[in-house]
Amino acid sequence: MIELKQVWKQFDERIVLRPMDLIVRPGETVALVGPNGAGKSTALRILAGTVHASGGSATIAGNTAYLPQRLGVPESTVVGDLAALVAGARRLPQHVVDRVRQVSGLADRWSARLSELSGGQRQRLMLALATADEIGALLLDEPSISMDVDGAEEVRATIELARRRGAAVLFASHHLQDVACLAQRIVLLVSGEVVADGSLAELAAAAGVSWSTGLIDPPIERVYRVLVSRSLGRGTVRAA
């Protein structure tokens, strides 16, 4: 389980995340959406432990896997060395590492440097490493970034698999179709503040956008635009 209790963050004089409460239960996928600078990455980085909260508490039950927006390792790193590090740090058995080799599709590039891989290959590798073992929580910052259509589909499948295995999944994304496909709950952040929190249907209702579950292409972009522009003009919209 992932839990944020009144977590906030200030960089110098600027508050980038206002007191935020959030619970993501095992087997649940929650998406953080919002414009650039809304505080999505900060919330994830606080949970991952790479950024310290200015106040409040952030807790995660079980092993945590975190995929940052930036690569987070030197580009000169060799694929096999990185896999060995993750396996060693998490005490993964060899057969799990072998599975990562296959799942990532990089078995023949195991001695290549990360700089020699395409953006999509790197992302696939990092995601395969992050989700290699049983994890309690999966934190992903823009997981579909630099992925082509097939790659993005693979990312969605991996996230869904982790959720089905019982992980609490929290991800930030600008790809609203990913959000619509994957998230049971959507948290909209604007200027460091949670302005909407609920399922897509609840957010659509709060935005006054008509939508039914039968629609092939849910109007998430319209819902998003309405809620963001409304919150920039007014206060918080509580969908749930």
Next chain:
Amino acid sequence: MTAPLLSFELAAARRGRTAPLFAAGFALASIAIALVGLSAGGSIVVQGFARTSISLLQLILWVVPLLALLSGAVAGAECYELEFIAALPLTRAQLVVSRWAASLVALGVALFIGLGSAGLVISVFAGAADGWRYLGLLAIAALLLSACLAVGLAIGVQVRSRGRALAVAIIAWCVLVVGVDFVAMGVLALLPAGTAVGPLSLLLVADPIDAARALGLGLFQADAIAGPTGAALRAVMGGWGGLVLIVSLLAWTGLPLRFAARTLARRDL
């Protein structure tokens, strides 16, 4: 420090270009210093271990700290780019110590290759007399490398930006190489005769390069050129001076590493 992290850092250091270039450059410079002085007849005269070591000490005191400070500064600043690794079940202290240890091993091996090549040349041409002292010189070089790497890492972690860290490392090198000597001269000039011994001894342990210099010269009993701080230390510490210097070099490794680990633990990546 965990074994997987150390292996990872060692693999990265092994694949880098710094250590092989350092090994080759240092070997060339060391051998050049060893092969000095052509006789009138044109035959090569190789100096013995004692004389060559004193010549090589100067090379060590200038080159090793500069390279170690720069390498350490880059390694320290890079800690902020390791978000994926930092989110693994590892502590920030493990991250810092592993980076230091991997650089120490990589550059230490390069240093030993460089100085070892010169040692081989000397022993072939001039015999192995004083060879154990040469091994002592290697140990002093390793202690200095360790201390300067730790200081560089602390600079990199504190400064954060790679470019600024390199600039600060160069300034630190200038201060340690010549700045402290200026302070020593100032102390000698300002304090009344006979009262400068204490402050000069402190200056010696406050500068790892000066400490290594005094240790190296002491190793070859070249006391006359150990400088005012070295003479002062001997006056205060007697026979324990060497041990004090070794402890000070170890402290120059431990304290900056501790500082770097604490700073990184407190900071956001």
